[in-house]
Amino acid sequence: MSNKAVLVINCGSSSLKFSLIDPISGEVIVSGVGERLLSKQAFIKIAFQGNKENTPLAVPFDHQVAVNFIVEFLHQHNLVECLFAVGHRLVHGGEEYSTPTLIDDVVKYSIEKLAKLAPLHNPVNLIGVNAAEKAFSDLPQVAVFDTAFHQTMPAKAYIYGLPYNLYEEHGIRRYGFHGTSHYFVAKQAAKLLEKPFSQTSVITAHLGNGCSITAIDNGKSVDTSMGLTPLEGVVMGTRSGDLDPGIIFHLIEQLNYTPEQVSNLLNKDSGLLGISQMSNDCRTIEEAIINDQDERANLTMDIFCYRISKTIASYMASLSHFDGLVFTGGIGENSDLVRTRIANSLHLLNIRLDEAKNTDVRFGKSGLISTPNSQHCWVIPTNEEQVIAEQTYQLISGEK
Template structure:
């Protein structure tokens, strides 16, 4: 089957990120972002061969309007003929999906049912699927799930200390997220090691507004910091991460919080922005800390880095050998200060950084930033869109055989 180019769609509740990628070469023919959807400020920005243009969206300012603008631009650029399929990022696949899947009515229903486990994500992913079906009705649509890479986790890693019936009857367990990112950087690290992925043992730290650490044993995810939802684990931009459940009862019973108030607090008002009382943006906090000696910004970043270092160290319990550590994501790829602060707390695991290399490896650059006598420590720019394109193309090729 011709898989010349895959249109990758990453649909959020008020945004659509898209890329047209040749999976065979990794070349990106076109990319862009529709944002502020469902408002009069809705717009779509399209980049192609160094050229960038922004278009205001027409009423009703929705996902379909954004994709309609995209289709027109693809037609004008004579790129529609190159598209062989649409690959969709879908956040939650539960236990049902561990591989890329051709989207059918049954798959759509399953994604909808799994929305109870990802209420902020799966409904938005479905909106993107429906919009693309209307815009590209003759093309196959493929779902690539964030949770799929983590389906190799053993029971001891994914079970909660709750009654077993809650798992069996309601699917309450740890699933993990950022799977496509962890999978991509693990493959890149394997190339650096000149070993098959199946022989690699790694710890991967995806650090951005959302953060997760994954331990990869013989090429497979065997534990990860996010859980049933993306709220578990590390401190993040606006999420608190791991939390004593007794705090929730205290907030409700003694401080007058409603359940919706608690949900807003732990998901949108906590993490870096909550501790700093300033921003969820690591760049803003670093500037405030280094230039203004901002006490709460310093505290937020210190707690953030300590929790990441503690998580990385704890995952060594899953391994008998460790090839290296990977930093990725917006913060992991760009903040040399955060990397330094984390790694200096990992001396027992024999990690140390070459600060010259660390400072130089930013803004899309990748490389090993460890000292000569340290375990390997890579910065690897992630490319989730390429994984979605590659896996979508491979699925369609296999189905055509």
């Protein structure tokens, strides 16, 4: 283990994930998550040297206390001495940030201003930054933005069909998310192809509770399915994805929904959950299809996979050439049923899966799952934490 480990922090509204990573070897030294923060059911799980500890906490446990708990753990195991910097996952960087950025007061102010574009994410991300600054006042803090990778999209991909002044004056445009994940798996695909990343063109499908598809042409994001917010795009766990904007006016004017109710409907009550009326968990829906032959569950899965397939096919218009398709994320990495249904809709793109390979690749495995005569199709587990650690180290050390 080097003495240049990076502590990676991903702060959510009621959770805080962290990993201590050697950015040179990629070794995960310690990792964990604090969950149900700000409640009496708060607990923290830590994995270290093959052991897992789950510590319940009887008192309300906020993000600062979570960071302090992590600091104490690092001191107990003599790991503080190896700390080099802290890397933070930040969701929305707007147009201002297209690269990893050293955090100072100006950057924090910008993150706060950008909260209007990501009200559920940027404020809590900033809580993690402030907590880490208090705990590690002598360490540099670096922001790695989810939106950064997509800043290479051309204007034709990110400008909406709205009056142009809304973009100029208010920044209303498509930004995209999951950028760190798409970047990581595309680079891994380039290695498997034995091609420079700058010459690699793939479509990456990050499928989890949140889903996004990205077209990457010669190493650059040129289109992606999420937009101004993570609500745009394909059907997701609880998000509706694309729909006729007129539905919103109908809900408000004819069905007396409030704007808040519409927001909750589209973000929290739709998608897999809303269609199936069963669950937002893809595994539950799959079990209902396999075990109960449930028609609604089957329809839900058809809609989910079709919208993804349709988006993937549309991105052929964005690419100079096509090297293959990558599945990642919790569903993309583990659901052979989802991968099969998506691939079956893409036979005109010559994407065909090897059934045995497709069934075998799950639970953290990676591999090529396509037939020999097919376009390449891989399952590649994402590792956003490793990217954040590497980019944080590179920024601070000046190494590439």
